[in-house]
Amino acid sequence: MSEKKQQVSRRQFLNYTLTGVGGFMAAGMLAPMVRFAIDPVLQASSGGDMHAVVDVSEITTEPQRFDWTIEQVDAWYTSDVTHSAWVYKDDNDEIVALSPTCKHLGCAVNWAGDPDHPDQFFCPCHEGRYYKDGVNVPNTPPNAALDLFEFEVREGTLYLGNAIERGGDN
């Protein structure tokens, strides 16, 4: 009997084939949709652009200013924009990277810029002052602490990302 010898019947063979082809088609449609759905998650994990700024060995407990240039594209106009950060190691040997932008009107602050306050950041425009940790000194023009940069250390080099705003302190 030839029918008994057949391991796969015609009906089964068609079933398998259709399931297989159908499966491929469904996967082809679903895969891009899943990728679209989880795209925001993948984006967030990359955490913005980080830029190599300085060798970690150069960082001391005294704040130093480091500049770096990034290419910024505004519509069709590309320009080089310079950013700066005040970087130092605090008492726990942790790196602190402060944005130099004064929270008052956006001037660049300097470490020890005011001879009367050698252990504070000083804004030359309207005499705003900040403590070493970036918190604003009360009764000076700024009303918030200096922004902190996102940072990471890879192979001995400090990379800085976006400046993150902290809340006001008074």
Next chain:
Amino acid sequence: MKWQTKNLALYFQSQEYVDTLCIPLIPIELKNELEAIKLADQQKSLQLISDELERNFTGRIFLSPSYTYIKESDFDAESKRLNQWTSSLSQNKFQHIFFLTYDVNWKKYENNLEGSLIWLTANSIDDYQSDQTKNWIKSQINQISELIRSYW
């Protein structure tokens, strides 16, 4: 602050803090190729310096768009026009007015100008990304900052 939409909104909110006006003076001409190239190069470098200066003192300096003039013009007439231009722009709101330039011709007319002339010696820049250029610009900025702060 700069002549930009975002900055202007902030400027009108906080006018009382912005008391310094900086105006770059840019000469142009198209008669001679080498001269034109030199002037274009100087314009770029002066723009870099003014932008950097503005970045350091955003909250107190208003950087005006450049005052542009023909290189071989009569500086007597040009300084009158510049004064007129400056006073209409500043409307007595700025206590300190600084002109930034590489053009030595202004030096003779300095006393006619209603503002302080900051004349810088030009330096031709080949590579804007080199460390040497960055250091040169940084030292220029430091010296100009010191001068401006002595007026404040």
